[in-house]
Amino acid sequence: MTAHLGDLADFIAASPSSFHAAHESARRLEAAGFDRLDETAEWPTGPGRRFVVRDGAVIAWVEPEAAVPQIPFRIVGTHTDSPGFKLKPKSTTASNGFLQAGVEVYGGPLFNSWLDRELELAGRLVTLDGTEVLVRTGPFLRIPQLAIHLDRGVNDGLRLDPQQHLNPVFGLGDLSGADLLGHLAGLAGVEAADVAGYDIVVADTAAPAVFGLDDAFFAAGRMDNLVSVHAGLAAITAAPLDASHVSVFAGFDHEEVGSATRSGAAGPFLADVLARIADGLGATESERLRGFAASWCFSADAGHSVHPNYAERHDPANRPVMGRGPLLKINAQQRYATDAAGAAEWARACAQAGVAYQEFVSNNTVPCGSTIGPVTATRLGIRTVDIGVPLLSMHSARELCAVDDPAALAGALTAFLAPA
Template sequence: MPTPDAAARLDHVAGLCDFIDASPSPFHAVQTAVAALEAAGFSELRETDPWPGSGRHYVRRAGSLAAWSTEAVGDLPSSAGFRVLGGHTDSPNLRIKPNPDVTRLEWDQLGVEVYGGPLITTWLDRDLGLSGRVAIRDAEAPGGIAQRLVLVDEPLLRVAHLAIHLDRASAQEGVRLNEQQHLAPVWGASAGAGPSLRAFLADRLEVPERDVLAHDLMTHDLTPATRFGRDADLVAAPRLDNLATAYAGVQALIAADAALAGDGGRIPLLVLFDHEEIGSMTDRGGFSSFLPTLLERVVLSRGGDREDLHRALADSLVCSADMAHATHPNYIERHEPEHRIAINGGPVLKVNAKGRYASDAPGAAAFALACEQAGVPMQRFVVRSDLPCGSTIGPMSAALTGVVTVDVGAPMLSMHSAREMCGADDPAMYVAALTAMLAPS
């Protein structure tokens, strides 16, 4: 596999920006990924239906998605192993409460909860939109309930900062925010005379207000993803953690399926989980039955049994892909001195002796070979020994499946900010390395 050329690098940075702009919520990220998969010949399966033994397929569970190609392995036995690429669709943000309408003085506000671990101050004084899904009454839908995606991609909400004149200590001591008291965004000044959120949603969805039954809604930054810098060699965008992986994973699966062309040794499979930022302990998170059940059903659909499943797992590899911390030039002391990570320096292998990352020698070697095959450099990240280490879906997937697992990522700064940054060359190198992981030569 050749090193990504200049045209490929331009294509992938533009593709990443488009993917992010179209995906303000996990539900929209799944929708965006599905569009790319269907254009490449993948078709949808439902968990309630019987599954065929061959083909290019995807299945979605709310904000989670999995896709695979048994066409890639041709006539290999049902005990053939998997090459699994895992990531997640969710990002830290402010989520709307079930009964959100608040009126204080003349201000119309919405109650919010903090989702994940965002850098809260970066959400202040930004134009925010609203996105997610709404459950509505529909007598013709299963159970009498239909789900509709909502995207209000216009200036609707704003969390207003307190003027420094009223909190001069914040200049020296930093801003201190109470999540209950200080984060409710304003969206009007009618003193409660304007429409409620439920009425607003009903109008957008063109349904009676009484038919709006529930919602999973969140705020998103409206500034589009863009290249910046003197040489336009950097990218600023919301939700790089972890939509950069979601984009790269979809592109890698499509490219791997084409590269294998029915002559692969393992089944390439992509899984993107929701709820990683809140611990993954949900019906569609990384600690759910989603991946183990999926692997079992693929084996069974190909005529295998439980023995074949366990043989397949023993011959599989999971690549847990999430974004990685580049070394910050203003905070060099917060990084491990012998493991500097450079923007535009290539994909990152992540290692932690306490098991916060799942990488061990066999998995690390497999990723090193993938980067070598892809013609891209590989960097190695280790957190400082005196600092705590974050985690990923990697350790969970390893524990649930017993499969050798490696944790990798792409370098970035400002992780969990409302607006993050990465290098403009890194998306193409990330795609190339992940493609080689799914389709090793």
């Protein structure tokens, strides 16, 4: 557990944006002996460990030695993005002697959690010739909160206008001598005039930390959903070559904004990869569909632990507590894709791994969130199960889990890709 948690902390620190997460995933996969493929090239056939990156998403797979055209797939699905803020065009603004970054909301962050933190800009720049370069600033910005002396009622209710109150400061002066994009270009080693586009997000820079009585807690930014990405990477790198299925890890982008992109779960990325694997096996359409009918996907995303200060917001009978194992996520409206057969498949994986698990269901008066699970089930027709690590402070700039749960999730996913 200690080694897994330390490696998770390193992975989170290396992944301030989805593009950095995909890059770090690729680095780890190559170190584990996976071959990187180009989507525009012919792909090799036969057994092997391979992966492909599409923008801020990555898919890796292990094709076994005895693969047949109708072979099923076992898929771990995750997402690389996290809620926060994204840099606008005309990114440098100024107000009353302060230089500020123009940002817009990405996904559903807890606004107040981003106040008074040292933040960074991170993501990719694309030059006129199509070259993509990653960049990150380190501690560079801050969203300062208004002092209580100027808002005496703030503790009775804080309302933050996303246009007016959430623009970070990064310097002093006016627009005559400031160029935020130029600063990013300089850090990336390219000319500012050559930058034709960018995808830059804001990220918290505080290092992950273990704390509490008996070191019970682990806190970090972007645990939704880098905990699952990291666990999925651990599972795929341990997947065997003598299996009777193709093991797949998918880290999609843009889940926090609906997944409807070329690198999101609602897009064609996974379907494209699976089709090319099946084509390499010489599968007919009928054989490919036979394989899909025997396939499984575990959609691994963060879930909710019961909150000790807001217990009434949770279901009165189903109250999972972080530290007691990962979650099986269930919803009658199919906001999660789990059904009875999926619950049994999850139970088998956890039993094989020696991992305890808990069920999560929403309070009937609280709307349920969703994941890539229903999207994947609908997109591919593959049986899908929603699972994940329980958190407190989900969508905060800094989230909280129990130290044992990330390794437990990785163990269950590893067993799923290598069933006894």
